[in-house]
Amino acid sequence: MKRRITLLGTVFTILTTMASIAFAESVSFPKGAATPSETCGECHQTLYREYAFGVGSDTHSANHAIPATVSSAATAHATSKFTPLASGGDVEWCRACHFAGTFNIPGKDDLGKQLPNVSNAGEISITCATCHLTPEGKVRGVRSSKNAPHASVVEPALQSSAVCAHCHVDTTDKRIVGGQYQTFLEWREDFNKPGLGAQQCQDCHMPRTLRKVAEDTDGAPVAVARHLWTGGHSSQRLTGSLGLSIIQRDTDKAQLSFSVTNIGAGHSVPTGPNARGVYLSVEVLDRQGVSRARKEWLFAPNFSARPDDKAFLEADKKLSGYEGYAQTRADAQGSHEPPVRAGEERLLNWDPAVAPGLYTVKAKLRYTTDRFGAPVAGDEKEMGSAALLITSK
Numbered sequence: 122m123k124r125r126i127t128l129l130g131t132v133f134t135i136l137t138t139m140a141s142i143a144f145a146e147s148v149s150f151p152k153g154a155a156t157p158s159e160t161c162g163e164c165h166q167t168l169y170r171e172y173a174f175g176v177g178s179d180t181h182s183a184n185h186a187i188p189a190t191v192s193s194a195a196t197a198h199a200t201s202k203f204t205p206l207a208s209g210g211d212v213e214w215c216r217a218c219h220f221a222g223t224f225n226i227p228g229k230d231d232l233g234k235q236l237p238n239v240s241n242a243g244e245i246s247i248t249c250a251t252c253h254l255t256p257e258g259k260v261r262g263v264r265s266s267k268n269a270p271h272a273s274v275v276e277p278a279l280q281s282s283a284v285c286a287h288c289h290v291d292t293t294d295k296r297i298v299g300g301q302y303q304t305f306l307e308w309r310e311d312f313n314k315p316g317l318g319a320q321q322c323q324d325c326h327m328p329r330t331l332r333k334v335a336e337d338t339d340g341a342p343v344a345v346a347r348h349l350w351t352g353g354h355s356s357q358r359l360t361g362s363l364g365l366s367i368i369q370r371d372t373d374k375a376q377l378s379f380s381v382t383n384i385g386a387g388h389s390v391p392t393g394p395n396a397r398g399v400y401l402s403v404e405v406l407d408r409q410g411v412s413r414a415r416k417e418w419l420f421a422p423n424f425s426a427r428p429d430d431k432a433f434l435e436a437d438k439k440l441s442g443y444e445g446y447a448q449t450r451a452d453a454q455g456s457h458e459p460p461v462r463a464g465e466e467r468l469l470n471w472d473p474a475v476a477p478g479l480y481t482v483k484a485k486l487r488y489t490t491d492r493f494g495a496p497v498a499g500d501e502k503e504m505g506s507a508a509l510l511i512t513s514k
């Protein structure tokens with residue numbers, strides 16, 4: 122009896138080994154990063170729905186084509202090739218991130234010692250294969266699975282900021298405070314190093330839920346990261362990022378301070394391209410609700426290496442194309458506040474000249490994905506607000 126069980130066990134092992142060999146050879150991806158995500162989506166259906174349609178997110182953008190049947194929009198990764206690139210000048214440079222090919226993730230120990238490699242352009246948007254295929258054509262995952270029909274490799278760095286650093290920082294390894302495309306360096310220098318938090322990019326941007334890795338398998342549900350990457354096009358994401366309070370410095374006077382604190386982001390707010398901006402608008406209303414004073418601040422990276430400044434408007438006339446247009450818009454907005462760095466509290470003072478009386482001070486934070494363009498419906502989002510009753514004697 123005992124013998125028979127062993128025999129059956131052996132036969133079973135041989136059969137499953139054969140099955141997994143047959144299975145292992147059944148799917149390969151000769152097109153590399155240009156493998157359409159639909160191919161992976163045939164078996165990884167939930168992950169595909171998140172990536173391609175944003176199912177489960179509140180992403181909204183005029184840029185990201187919205188299928189009429191889903192309330193959310195596709196992720197920016199899935200639509201990165203539709204971003205207007207031709208206007209940007211060095212198109213090959215743009216392609217390196219927006220049409221990225223497969224790449225090697227710098228090892229955890231190399232983090233920060235190595236420049237991200239952005240010279241591996243593929244043909245289509247960022248695909249499942251862009252992030253998951255090694256240049257050798259194996260699928261990198263976070264756990265080893267016996268069930269996968271494709272050649273797999275366990276890659277711990279897939280759960281670290283290193284994989285995002287490949288694109289979420291410019292080619293420079295130097296932190297440029299107030300510069301654009303600094304997200305990874307902002308995280309490393311301002312958030313990770315001083316110990317503000319232990320989170321990697323994925324911990325905030327790819328929260329995990331219990332689910333199957335692929336739908337039609339016997340595999341038990343495990344912690345799998347959501348593929349939604351909500352950012353500046355998501356109210357849910359933006360709402361918790363900045364804390365806002367109004368302070369009356371002297372109980373009898375209209376001497377006000379506004380405290381804007383980065384409490385939710387592992388990098389500056391705003392981060393990324395220089396077109397991103399956060400407006401703090403403040404209004405002082407009298408008892409009839411009539412506005413008696415107002416002021417607005419802009420938080421943004423500078424357009425170029427120098428600060429944005431009205432003084433350059435004359436010189437800007439010599440520039441042409443998108444650069445001329447955007448630099449002129451940036452300088453016309455005048456000098457502004459730099460982005461609020463991770464863990465930073467920014468205090469802004471304002472002493473409005475108002476007659477003695479009772480007032481309500483209202484403050485509001487708004488996020489724009491394009492401070493250079495005309496406001497596009499849906500691309501400007503409220504981030505938070507505060508109100509305070511004051512008396513001025």
Ligand code: HEC
Pocket residue numbers: 148150156160161162163164165249250253254260261262263264265266267268269270271272273274333334335338339340341
């Ligand atoms: C024919 C179906 C099928 C296709 C096509 C497919 N996968 Fe898989 N994949 C699976 C199965 C089944 C597993 C194992 C699931 C489990 O462990 O429960 C898996 C596992 C994975 C894992 C986890 C790590 C590992 O390798 O075990 C990753 C990551 C992954 N696939 C990514 C991809 C990507 C990216 C593509 C497209 C380039 C793709 N898959 C195409 C069926 C498929």
Ligand code: HEC
Pocket residue numbers: 158161162165168169170172173198247248249250251252253261262263264265279280281284323324327329334335345346348
């Ligand atoms: C921008 C890069 C990126 C893209 C694009 C991407 N993924 Fe992922 N994926 C990741 C990262 C990073 C993780 C691990 C996250 C974690 O757990 O911290 C992951 C995890 C996974 C896992 C679980 C791995 C495991 O071992 O259990 C699967 C399966 C997977 N992805 C499949 C896909 C599929 C299918 C697509 C396309 C629809 C896709 N991914 C697109 C970055 C990406």
Ligand code: HEC
Pocket residue numbers: 180196197198200201202204218219221247251252284285286287288289322323326327350351352353354355
């Ligand atoms: C292959 C390059 C590449 C990699 C790797 C990559 N990204 Fe991105 N990511 C992009 C590009 C390009 C965009 C902007 C696309 C667009 O809007 O056209 C983007 C957009 C985003 C956004 C903004 C979404 C929005 O709607 O505003 C978030 C958040 C994000 N990525 C997070 C991550 C995280 C976290 C990782 C690591 C797990 C990662 N990305 C890895 C290239 C990449």
Ligand code: HEC
Pocket residue numbers: 282285286289304305308309318320321322323324325326351352353354358359361362385386387388389390391392393394397490
């Ligand atoms: C502690 C949580 C946290 C961590 C860690 C974190 N982020 Fe974010 N991220 C946020 C929040 C909150 C926002 C929204 C506010 C903003 O735009 O800065 C955001 C926004 C973004 C955006 C959208 C900006 C845009 O252009 O619209 C990108 C891209 C992004 N993060 C990438 C990353 C990358 C890459 C990392 C790792 C290097 C990372 N994040 C680490 C919380 C986090």
Ligand code: HEC
Pocket residue numbers: 182184197204205206207208209210211212214215216217218219239287288289290291292302304392393394490
């Ligand atoms: C180093 C990688 C990289 C390069 C190179 C790059 N981008 Fe991007 N781009 C990104 C990332 C990442 C984002 C997502 C926003 C963020 O970083 O916060 C983005 C976002 C954008 C957006 C905003 C899309 C939106 O949804 O609002 C535009 C427009 C854009 N890029 C155009 C360009 C152009 C044009 C070029 C070439 C001149 C270029 N990019 C080069 C990484 C890159």
